[in-house]
Amino acid sequence: MSFSDFHGxxxxxxxxxxxxxxxRFPHAVILSGPQGSGKFTLAQMVAKAMNCLERPVTDGLPDxxxxxxxxxxxxxxxxxxxxxxxxxxxxxxxxxxxxxxTRILVQTHPDVMVIPPDPxxxxxKVDQVRHVIHEIYYKPVEGRERVYIFSDADFMKEAAxxxxxxxxxxxxxxxxxxxxxxxxxxxxxxxxxxMHLRLAPLPAEEIEQYLAQVRPEWKPRxxxxxxxxxGGGLGRARSFDLAAYLSARQDALALLAPAMGxxxxxxxxxxTDTYRxxxxxxxxxxxxxxxxxxxxxxxxxxxxxxxxxxxxxxxQPELAKMAGQVDFAWLVTATQRLGEVESGMRRNLLRxxxxxxxxxxxxx
Ligand SMILES: [Zn+2]
Numbered sequence: 001m002s003f004s005d006f007h008g009x010x011x012x013x014x015x016x017x018x019x020x021x022x023x024r025f026p027h028a029v030i031l032s033g034p035q036g037s038g039k040f041t042l043a044q045m046v047a048k049a050m051n052c053l054e055r056p057v058t059d060g061l062p063d064x065x066x067x068x069x070x071x072x073x074x075x076x077x078x079x080x081x082x083x084x085x086x087x088x089x090x091x092x093x094x095x096x097x098x099x100x101x102t103r104i105l106v107q108t109h110p111d112v113m114v115i116p117p118d119p120x121x122x123x124x125k126v127d128q129v130r131h132v133i134h135e136i137y138y139k140p141v142e143g144r145e146r147v148y149i150f151s152d153a154d155f156m157k158e159a160a161x162x163x164x165x166x167x168x169x170x171x172x173x174x175x176x177x178x179x180x181x182x183x184x185x186x187x188x189x190x191x192x193x194x195m196h197l198r199l200a201p202l203p204a205e206e207i208e209q210y211l212a213q214v215r216p217e218w219k220p221r222x223x224x225x226x227x228x229x230x231g232g233g234l235g236r237a238r239s240f241d242l243a244a245y246l247s248a249r250q251d252a253l254a255l256l257a258p259a260m261g262x263x264x265x266x267x268x269x270x271x272t273d274t275y276r277x278x279x280x281x282x283x284x285x286x287x288x289x290x291x292x293x294x295x296x297x298x299x300x301x302x303x304x305x306x307x308x309x310x311x312x313x314x315x316q317p318e319l320a321k322m323a324g325q326v327d328f329a330w331l332v333t334a335t336q337r338l339g340e341v342e343s344g345m346r347r348n349l350l351r352x353x354x355x356x357x358x359x360x361x362x363x364x
Pocket of ligand 1: 068
């Protein structure tokens with residue numbers, strides 16, 4: 001592994017490496033970009049380059065070896081989802097008193113810490129930031145630079161204020177990464193103290209080429225679909241669950257059928273009946289809602305003459321037929337009603353009923 005394994009956004013990668021080369025690395029960096037654009041992968045690469053024992057140089061710029069003991073231990077956190085799940089499981093098995101005091105942190109090297117959002121709220125909490133403050137002022141133990149990666153910089157208010165204090169007086173030997181798909185959600189006072197680098201979404205064609213290598217089992221038209229649905233995020237495309245998406249899309253189309261004049265509702269009820277309570281049902285419903293939004297957006301693209309933006313282009317003839325049957329006002333109403341289903345889900349309303357109500361309310 002080296003920086004050359006990072007796909008796309010060559011200028012951002014180069015900027016980061018130039019700063020490493022000149023030993024002018026900022027104390028805090030916001031790395032923003034869409035889901036799956038490689039924010040965490042890149043931050044991990046920088047953490048390795050900062051602490052690599054072999055310090056290789058490629059193309060005249062600092063790189064990392066991926067083999068030394070520092071690189072290897074930092075890389076154990078590359079599989080962040082697994083490390084995160086382990087940390088959550090470990091906390092679940094604690095006594096209640098300890099559970100309350102334990103915050104989720106991922107640390108596979110003494111000088112590099114990943115701070116994921118803490119469940120169930122999935123926000124960074126003040127105790128997590130306190131943990132960072134507690135050790136950030138100590139010199140690195142085995143590396144040259146302490147690195148703190150907030151993998152999804154969505155803070156509770158008190159946590160954000162606490163982080164601000166560190167950013168006002170950062171130690172020489174530490175770097176903080178704030179990764180986010182929505183940098184405007186960060187406090188302006190935090191943003192003004194960070195350097196901001198943006199990972200742009202990759203063009204669909206580039207993702208398709210990459211998928212041809214890593215997902216050869218997908219047909220070309222499936223790769224084209226995934227590349228478009230993933231909105232330019234390479235990581236998201238690589239791990240995309242195509243079967244789950246296609247099944248959600250089929251259900252979403254069944255939900256829109258009454259709006260297209262289908263009188264027989266039995267198919268609709270058969271579909272909504274499969275959306276049950278519980279965690280699994282929740283994930284399935286969330287995917288259905290996301291897919292419905294994407295279909296409504298595609299219909300909007302078709303109606304406004306920007307068919308090249310359609311993501312579900314493998315079913316474009318079907319979508320074009322649907323677009324011919326609805327007007328802009330219907331699309332606006334449908335999007336609003338979908339928002340109501342979403343907020344109803346947060347209040348735990350019965351899913352199948354609220355999906356039925358959504359579908360039948362859109363009938364002509
Ligand atoms: Zn190394």
